[in-house]
Amino acid sequence: MKTKMMFAASLLAATVLSGAASAKTFVYCSEGSPEGFDPGLYTAGTTFDAAAHTVYNRLLEFKPGTTETVPGLAESWEISDDGLQYTFKLRPGVKFQTTDFFTPTRDLNADDVIFSFERQWKSDHPWHQYVAGAAWEYFNGMGFPDLIDKIEKVDDMTVRFTLKRQEAPFLANLAMPFSSIVSKEYADKLEADGQQQQLNQQPLGTGPFEFVAYQTDAVIRYRAHEDYWNGKQKIDDLVFAITPDASVRFQKLKAGECHLMPYPNAADVEQMRSDPNLKVMEQEGLNVAYLAYNTTQAPFDKPEVRKALNMAINKQAIVDAVFQGMATPAKNPIPPTMWSYNDSVQDDPYDPEAAKKMLEEAGVSNLSMKVWAMPVSRPYMLNARRAAELIQSDFQKIGVNVEIVSYEWAEYLERSKAKDRDGAVILGWTGDNGDPDNFLHTLLGCDAVGGNNRAQWCNEEFNNLVEQAKQASDQAERTKLYEEAQVVFKREAPWATLDHSLSIVPMRKEVEGFVQSPLGDFAFEGVDIVE
């Protein structure tokens, strides 16, 4: 029995790794189950990895490894002088996947693009409520209903979007998973057959991999798309083996049951690095954790008080204690992998003595405050309670008394928005579209006070810069404006920027061509297994 089992296990490892004799199979030990396969309906990264980055393409794509956009299904585009009209020329000859469940008869055209957006946009569209309670959360969350005036078919291969106002991040939004282009021909067939639900269960697109099967909570299978416009993939089959526990993912990776895994335990990373069969990639994630003061309340309305407190926080200690090194201290509100990150900004030095003096000069003594600690672990802050305790002891050293408060997560999010909130809040953000606007305007703009702007901070100078950048369409000009905004941010210190967590990706040595995405996606276009 023993030898038989050993044989079975080694056979299994050998088969998975060699890719079942002739076919090359790439196995990804994913961390969770997709909510469904229509990227427009959902917001979770796990769902986007399984649906958007495999089966579908978008008009624009993020250039691998960056937050820059490059042509995808749109070969080129023109923006009108007033910045309101975007005209996209579609790539000719793009084939949809031919699968067991559908055989397309035509290539991609303008109808598919219009269908993909209108179904999310128009409440009377036959596909708007094809699943009960469809909320099209990202389409709404990115403000598309208020932004888009009309979408027109100019000709078969040309689509024009007219906006109601200038909005530079619009292009980046078109590269987001919710903007995936769905086959209208396939949808029409499903509608005619009364099988609309299938669109969310058997997706069909133009992407590098075609959907084969999903065994709920266990395995998702894909095959390389034979006629993919960007060239057929080097691997033949792609398999997502759903493995929720990080320690178990690591064991599977070691045993050769998968080639690549996301989100390792910090404690395992050293062992991964020293394993001769594995290699490890790392990069700052598209996120930031912060401590937001309530800048409308005394004495936190004074920048010098906020700055003094910031100087009292030992960020490195937080990074070491909470992340075991799997994060870097943050100085700007946007992560270093994002374009326009201003590396010339000097962080407030950790200097309790100077901080104490600054507080005295500001006339603040015997200060007591609340620090809010999130009750949940998020990618940007694994343990807010621990971070809050460290901040508490840091502040103690400069004579500031801290009471740590916490609420249940939904309650925490709700209460921390209040303009008259008492105390500073630990929270963070994971970027959606790689555009600095998605951090600087969304989290710190005047519009967001009482909402995402937990510092309740409305600074005219800063706000003007980010508003201007939102309307400028030239990236160089936008970069300059955002760089300047970061300088103002540091001077005014509405937050203590705490950390950017590192995204660490362990994989087998033989994996080649995987590019880590600053957006945190796991996309397998271009990967190969080289023995």
Add this chain to the structure above:
Amino acid sequence: MFRFLLRRLAVLIPTFIGVSIIAFAFIRVLPGDPVALMAGERVMSPERHAELMRELGFDRPIWTQYLDYLGGILTGDFGNSIVTRRPVLDEFLTLFPATMELSLCAIILSVVIGVPLGIVAAVRRGSWLDQSVMGFALVGYSMPIFWWALLLIILFSGILQWTPVSGRISLMYFFPPVTGFMLIDSLLSGQEGAFRSAVSHLVLPTIVLATIPLAVIARQTRSAMLEVLGEDYVRTARAKGLPPRRVVGLHALRNALIPVVTTIGLQVGVLLAGAILTETIFSWPGIGKWMVDSVFKRDYAVVQGGLLLIAGIIMLVNLIVDVLYGLINPRIRH
């Protein structure tokens, strides 16, 4: 017997309604609503929040929601998951066979090993054998499942490489589910080696899940046996010169089994709870993890529907145990 069964069934109705109320109320008592959690850090305007709550039907009076839910259940409609938008019953039926297969294997393992161990410990009371069996049972009972499972994986899958790390079958086997039970489906598929692969994937999770029930059953069997072994009829049997094996196996065991059967029945509930951790670690696509995830996401429909379905199954198992009990022990029927 028929009247006994009828009486038992009559008790189930109020229990079922009670469970439906608890399941319905439990998830709503927790702070935070599904829409707010869906938005997460992304702040949603109050209007949009209200609109989505309305679309999901959560703006209606609570009793209307409850009656709708109850009415749906009576017609077999458990509602749709708020997260996946799929019917709750479909999801349950897809996932439940995996939990059932694992639980059955675990309960069989714990009975097959636990009962004989308990008997041996009772017969050899006070011996080193008894001491070590009870010692192991105590350790097993107190074992933190998560740690125990990882330990087994690291040893048997990592270092010795005897068993696969997780999953239900090797990825190289791919066939559509027929019964949902991998052992049966792998045989039906006719693919060579599939059944063996399914068995090898079952070994570790079965051991982990069986650990606690096994300990409980062994202890229960031992104490039930000890009690019975001191009875007059056992002494009589011994006195009339029956071989010890017959005394223990026939006269004592049959009577000792009554409380043991009850214990086994009760372990089914424990197994379903234990399945949550075991399923998470072994990437086992069952209902345990499904339920926990839905509590975190405040997926009202899944929590209330899933709880009710699970409660229904536990009630059914208890009913079967009661009937068995009546068969073993005719006194109960009256």
